[in-house]
Amino acid sequence: MKLTNKIAVVTGASSGLGKALVELLVKEQVKVFALARSIEKTKFPTAVIKIPLNIRDLQNIDQAFDLIDQKTKKIDILVNCAGRGLVKNFEDITREEIMDIFGINLKGNIYIAQEVYKRMILKKYGHIINVISTSGLKGREAETIYCASKWGLRGFTESLKLAAHAHNIRVSAVYPGGMKSENFWKIAPQQDISQYMDPILVAKEIVNLLKSDYSILPSELVIERN
Ligand SMILES: NC(=O)c1ccc[n+]([C@@H]2O[C@H](COP(=O)([O-])OP(=O)(O)OC[C@H]3O[C@@H](n4cnc5c(N)ncnc54)[C@H](OP(=O)(O)O)[C@@H]3O)[C@@H](O)[C@H]2O)c1
Numbered sequence: 462m463k464l465t466n467k468i469a470v471v472t473g474a475s476s477g478l479g480k481a482l483v484e485l486l487v488k489e490q491v492k493v494f495a496l497a498r499s500i501e502k503t504k505f506p507t508a509v510i511k512i513p514l515n516i517r518d519l520q521n522i523d524q525a526f527d528l529i530d531q532k533t534k535k536i537d538i539l540v541n542c543a544g545r546g547l548v549k550n551f552e553d554i555t556r557e558e559i560m561d562i563f564g565i566n567l568k569g570n571i572y573i574a575q576e577v578y579k580r581m582i583l584k585k586y587g588h589i590i591n592v593i594s595t596s597g598l599k600g601r602e603a604e605t606i607y608c609a610s611k612w613g614l615r616g617f618t619e620s621l622k623l624a625a626h627a628h629n630i631r632v633s634a635v636y637p638g639g640m641k642s643e644n645f646w647k648i649a650p651q652q653d654i655s656q657y658m659d660p661i662l663v664a665k666e667i668v669n670l671l672k673s674d675y676s677i678l679p680s681e682l683v684i685e686r687n
Contacts, residue, residue, distance in 0.1 A: 473542030477642030516569030566610035638685035
């Protein structure tokens with residue numbers, strides 16, 4: 462399927478996977494709304510519409526979608542890439558960190574999905590992709606809270622997939638393994654990320670998923686290095 466002239470919303474678009482994905486979607490002639498807190502500082506081709514967004518701020522979410530509604534009457538694609546890591550012993554994690562991880566990785570992505578879903582229902586068409594993690598498929602001892610947020614996002618995604626079917630909306634879960642995103646790994650400078658995947662490779666797989674015929678392919682993608 463060609464993506465030409467499709468309209469996409471990408472969260473977490475200011476760095477790592479989200480940024481790489483926006484750049485690939487532009488090459489596919491997709492009109493992209495790129496969302497993140499620091500998006501104004503991010504360099505993109507001029508066609509990309511940058512919208513500053515803190516997904517922990519409900520008022521800010523409404524403002525962002527007001528701006529999107531002023532520019533388009535339909536959204537074909539949502540890719541939820543916004544996320545924050547946390548590698549820390551459970552006993553040392555603060556309540557603020559727990560609220561932040563759940564606020565971004567789980568609640569924030571759900572709020573955005575709901576805004577887009579309501580608009581997609583009206584058109585009876587769309588594809589929502591939630592970027593989860595292999596930490597949403599297994600437990601990791603230093604990632605208790607991060608894993609919990611990603612398992613939650615996985616449960617949401619699997620359930621939304623069932624609800625969305627009646628509205629001709631496709632919902633996919635993407636589970637990447639470790640990616641070489643410098644911003645993401647600032648939280649754990651000791652982590653050796655040299656062998657991790659380039660986010661561009663994962664972004665390419667997401668574009669392939671967006672182009673695929675969903676009556677044939679599974680709506681789920683686990684991407685790990687060999
Ligand atoms: N890196 C890995 O090894 C890895 C592996 C598996 C899955 N993942 C997942 O893949 C996704 C992308 O990660 P990445 O590696 O590309 O990390 P990244 O480079 O740190 O990107 C994270 C993005 O999320 C945005 N973000 C963070 N907090 C936000 C908030 N409160 N409101 C709005 N946006 C916010 C950041 O933008 P601002 O700071 O500008 O807001 C940034 O654009 C995340 O969901 C992550 O959990 C990462």
